[in-house]
Amino acid sequence: MIRRARTRRHRPEVNCREVGKVLQSYLDDDVEPGFADKIAKHLEACRDCGLEVETYRRIKASLAAKLPEVDTAAIDRLRAFGEQLTSGDE
Amino acid sequence: MSEPAVDELAQKAAFDRYVVPELEVLYRVARSITRNPTDAEDLVQDTMLRAYRAILRFDGRHPRAWLLTIMRNAQINRVRRKRPELLRDPDAAMERLADEDSQDLGPEALVVESEFDAAVEKAVGALPDKFREVVDLVDIQGLSYAEAAEIIGVPTGTIMSRLHRARTRIRKHLEASGAYVNGRPT
Numbered sequence: 001m002i003r004r005a006r007t008r009r010h011r012p013e014v015n016c017r018e019v020g021k022v023l024q025s026y027l028d029d030d031v032e033p034g035f036a037d038k039i040a041k042h043l044e045a046c047r048d049c050g051l052e053v054e055t056y057r058r059i060k061a062s063l064a065a066k067l068p069e070v071d072t073a074a075i076d077r078l079r080a081f082g083e084q085l086t087s088g089d090e
Numbered sequence: 091m092s093e094p095a096v097d098e099l100a101q102k103a104a105f106d107r108y109v110v111p112e113l114e115v116l117y118r119v120a121r122s123i124t125r126n127p128t129d130a131e132d133l134v135q136d137t138m139l140r141a142y143r144a145i146l147r148f149d150g151r152h153p154r155a156w157l158l159t160i161m162r163n164a165q166i167n168r169v170r171r172k173r174p175e176l177l178r179d180p181d182a183a184m185e186r187l188a189d190e191d192s193q194d195l196g197p198e199a200l201v202v203e204s205e206f207d208a209a210v211e212k213a214v215g216a217l218p219d220k221f222r223e224v225v226d227l228v229d230i231q232g233l234s235y236a237e238a239a240e241i242i243g244v245p246t247g248t249i250m251s252r253l254h255r256a257r258t259r260i261r262k263h264l265e266a267s268g269a270y271v272n273g274r275p276t
Contacts, residue, residue, distance in 0.1 A: 024254045059260055062210040063229035074131050078113050081135050085142050086102040
């Protein structure tokens with residue numbers, strides 16, 4: 001406990017608990033730039049929070065990679081439908 | 091005599107400018123919320139039709155958000171027609187749908203790149219529907235919080251909260267399934 005308190009004094013900007021609360025917003029670029037800098041510094045210094053953010057980054061990357069190929073034939077049909085619509089044929 | 095023609099030209103120009111560039115995003119979102127290619131195409135057509143009729147009243151700001159709102163309303167009407175029980179107890183019905191969904195992840199779930207990806211995919215499949223749809227729209231389809239809020243019809247804060255809770259559930263699922271992250275058990 002004492003060690004942790006000392007460690008926090010060495011990182012007065014933000015602590016693990018604060019970082020934990022905003023970690024996901026930080027990953028979504030949804031925190032103020034100044035605050036984001038403080039979080040980034042904390043993540044560099046704190047192994048536990050650094051590993052935690054890395055886990056969420058991997059989850060996000062894994063999800064982003066699941067974006068399916070769009071069916072171009074369906075898009076073509078929708079474009080054709082739009083042309084019909086605007087030409088008054090619909 | 092010439093007024094209707096001018097209106098029609100303006101309508102077509104606005105449609106081409108605001109709607110056509112968004113067709114791919116609309117189709118992706120429709121796929122996500124209907125989970126069926128035929129329904130998705132029908133839903134986008136319905137959205138296009140409604141957008142075309144209303145386009146001269148559209149102020150030109152945030153066309154994607156405007157279209158997603160139209161799509162949400164169109165989808166609500168479609169769901170009402172198909173599943174009237176949703177109106178009586180939407181939460182119970184959605185939970186039941188989520189349970190049905192989690193039983194069958196579909197053929198795409200079979201295609202996995204790694205143990206980690208497989209675990210994430212399984213975790214997403216096990217999420218309740220209201221969490222899964224937010225993960226799908228934001229983390230997979232790449233919509234912003236605000237755009238996802240438009241299509242689901244909830245405040246942006248609710249999107250954030252559901253998304254964060256969903257990711258936390260995914261993370262816990264990884265722990266429970268023994269998936270390793272960063273060389274250590276999660």
